[in-house]
Amino acid sequence: MVLLLSSIAALWAAGAIASPLQARADPKTYEAEDAVLSGTVVEKTVAGFTGTGYVGGFDTGTDRITFTISSDAAQLYDLSIRVAAVYGEKRTTVILNGGSSSEVYFAASQTWNSVSGGQLLLNKGSNKVEIVNNWGWYLIDSITLTPSGSRPAANINTALVNPAADADAKALYAYLRSIYGKKILSGQQELSYANWIGQQTGKIPAVVSVDLIEYSPSRVAYGSVGKSVEEAIEHHKRGGIISFLWHWNAPTGLYDTEENRWWSGFYTRATDFDIAATLSAGPSNANYTLMLRDIDAIAVQLKRLQAAGVPILWRPLHEAEGGWFWWGAKGAEPAKKLWNLLYDRLTNHHKLNNLIWVWNSIAPEWYPGDSTVDILSADIYQQGNGPMSVQYNQLVELGRDKKMIAAAEVGAAPLPGLLQAYQTNWLWFAVWGDTFINNQEWNSIETLKNIYTSDYVLTLDEIQGWRG
Numbered sequence: 001m002v003l004l005l006s007s008i009a010a011l012w013a014a015g016a017i018a019s020p021l022q023a024r025a026d027p028k029t030y031e032a033e034d035a036v037l038s039g040t041v042v043e044k045t046v047a048g049f050t051g052t053g054y055v056g057g058f059d060t061g062t063d064r065i066t067f068t069i070s071s072d073a074a075q076l077y078d079l080s081i082r083v084a085a086v087y088g089e090k091r092t093t094v095i096l097n098g099g100s101s102s103e104v105y106f107a108a109s110q111t112w113n114s115v116s117g118g119q120l121l122l123n124k125g126s127n128k129v130e131i132v133n134n135w136g137w138y139l140i141d142s143i144t145l146t147p148s149g150s151r152p153a154a155n156i157n158t159a160l161v162n163p164a165a166d167a168d169a170k171a172l173y174a175y176l177r178s179i180y181g182k183k184i185l186s187g188q189q190e191l192s193y194a195n196w197i198g199q200q201t202g203k204i205p206a207v208v209s210v211d212l213i214e215y216s217p218s219r220v221a222y223g224s225v226g227k228s229v230e231e232a233i234e235h236h237k238r239g240g241i242i243s244f245l246w247h248w249n250a251p252t253g254l255y256d257t258e259e260n261r262w263w264s265g266f267y268t269r270a271t272d273f274d275i276a277a278t279l280s281a282g283p284s285n286a287n288y289t290l291m292l293r294d295i296d297a298i299a300v301q302l303k304r305l306q307a308a309g310v311p312i313l314w315r316p317l318h319e320a321e322g323g324w325f326w327w328g329a330k331g332a333e334p335a336k337k338l339w340n341l342l343y344d345r346l347t348n349h350h351k352l353n354n355l356i357w358v359w360n361s362i363a364p365e366w367y368p369g370d371s372t373v374d375i376l377s378a379d380i381y382q383q384g385n386g387p388m389s390v391q392y393n394q395l396v397e398l399g400r401d402k403k404m405i406a407a408a409e410v411g412a413a414p415l416p417g418l419l420q421a422y423q424t425n426w427l428w429f430a431v432w433g434d435t436f437i438n439n440q441e442w443n444s445i446e447t448l449k450n451i452y453t454s455d456y457v458l459t460l461d462e463i464q465g466w467r468g
């Protein structure tokens with residue numbers, strides 16, 4: 001979780017990554033200058049445009065281009081936007097039929113480029129596609145819609161990255177592979193909220209995600225007492241699947257000021273602990289020793305779970321690429337180095353063989369590599385219970401479709417009909433706890449009932465016996 005929703009928005013950027021869906025023929029192009037303009041103007045100065053001009057003048061929040069697009073059938077399309085971001089990198093917002101919106105990133109460019117705008121599920125008949133200001137100051141030449149082809153079959157790795165993975169981890173991984181692309185596992189952050197969902201919908205989530213935060217030594221020093229290991233074992237005993245993350249309170253260097261108290265010590269803003277300097281200084285450095293002390297403290301808890309036969313979807317160093325947590329604050333290189341150190345320490349030194357390693361950033365430059373990652377994931381805080389197809393497609397690219405993909409934290413649980421229409425085969429989703437699951441604006445009770453009773457969504461009662 002992060003509290004800066006505006007920063008998370010940066011992760012929503014569609015990027016210039018092509019859709020992995022194999023597009024069929026008959027793309028259709030719509031010239032921007034022929035659409036309905038509101039606050040925007042037709043221009044002709046930058047050469048190379050198609051049609052009779054392009055549209056600029058995105059300088060206030062409501063400025064937009066509105067395309068009317070008719071579709072013969074309810075159908076998924078790949079959207080491509082021909083753009084020139086001549087004033088530097090920009091973002092636009094694409095809104096479909098006045099409802100679902102997505103953000104699309106434009107890299108700086110002096111020439112015209114076609115950029116993927118993700119996918120749009122058009123209704124049969126007339127549809128409205130709007131390109132709305134957002135960062136503004138970019139030029140739009142046209143948009144092209146191509147009916148999406150069906151997603152090629154994934155080619156998921158058969159083995160876990162740890163060759164010594166234990167029978168529990170292997171059984172869980174085999175089960176996950178068996179359902180991937182066919183169903184989605186429901187999931188929830190915090191056991192108490194999982195049980196609350198049970199009361200609301202009659203169905204308990206299959207996956208419960210909990211946090212090792214309170215076992216961080218710099219919190220224990222202030223009197224924190226963790227209980228998530230017991231909660232995990234409780235859910236495990238009733239046949240559930242467990243995921244762990246770790247809001248790692250920095251080993252040292254907590255400000256503990258009025259604005260940034262000690263319990264915020266996983267945030268970059270709350271500590272001057274420098275992961276780049278610590279890793280460069282190496283094992284003789286006092287802070288390096290403290291970093292290992294923390295990993296070893298966490299290993300004690302993970303070993304309790306291993307002893308209890310609990311395999312773990314293990315998602316440390318989450319949201320590294322956001323930079324708002326200290327492990328991502330110094331850029332990609334130290335974060336990757338720390339991931340590999342953590343993998344080595346827990347796997348080879350502590351002999352933890354019940355862990356399935358879940359990476360949680362999208363950007364390729366942050367990826368630690370295939371040899372220490374089992375599953376890819378993203379944290380997405382977007383209202384509307386949508387399929388999050390932009391991020392899913394980016395993760396397919398990142399793992400070359402060899403790694404399963406999870407929506408490890410979401411603000412809004414995805415609607416199964418949209419997941420199937422967009423072919424976004426998330427392995428599981430887990431809604432964050434307070435202010436998201438219990439918030440009508442993010443997840444209405446009606447929506448939760450719809451999701452939790454869907455055939456496409458696996459709940460605790462439906463995964464019994466997953467060990468085979």
Ligand SMILES: *[C@@H]1O[C@H](CO)[C@@H](O)[C@H](O)[C@H]1NC(C)=O
Binds near residue numbers: 252253274281285286
């Ligand atoms: C360890 O980290 C603290 C807090 O960031 C810093 O003030 C200190 O100089 C570091 N010590 C060493 C030996 O690097």
